[in-house]
Amino acid sequence: MDNMDRKPKASDIDDVDFLRSVHRISLDGKWSVPVRWVSIWEMEPLFPAMPAKVVAAKFRQLLKRGLLDGCPCGCRGDLELTADGMAFMVGSLTEPL
Numbered sequence: 001m002d003n004m005d006r007k008p009k010a011s012d013i014d015d016v017d018f019l020r021s022v023h024r025i026s027l028d029g030k031w032s033v034p035v036r037w038v039s040i041w042e043m044e045p046l047f048p049a050m051p052a053k054v055v056a057a058k059f060r061q062l063l064k065r066g067l068l069d070g071c072p073c074g075c076r077g078d079l080e081l082t083a084d085g086m087a088f089m090v091g092s093l094t095e096p097l
């Protein structure tokens, strides 16, 4: 199958990868619990194969599913995991955080 011309979609980003990245940034490098919000602009470079609008679409999907909190208007977003998002992430991990 030739996927070379296929446009990337939000579903190409793994749910857990995305949630784990938000979580890791929210720890601010030294804490074991989230201490800050994460901007959508911090997420974009983590998925270099994905256009920014696809990363934003992924955020909106997870927001709709109640796994993330934040603002999808196009501002910095202030992403954070909800309690459901945290449970989903932890329950899906195959290796330690």
Ligand SMILES: [Zn+2]
Binding pocket: 071, 072, 073, 074, 075, 076, 077
């Ligand atoms: Zn906003």
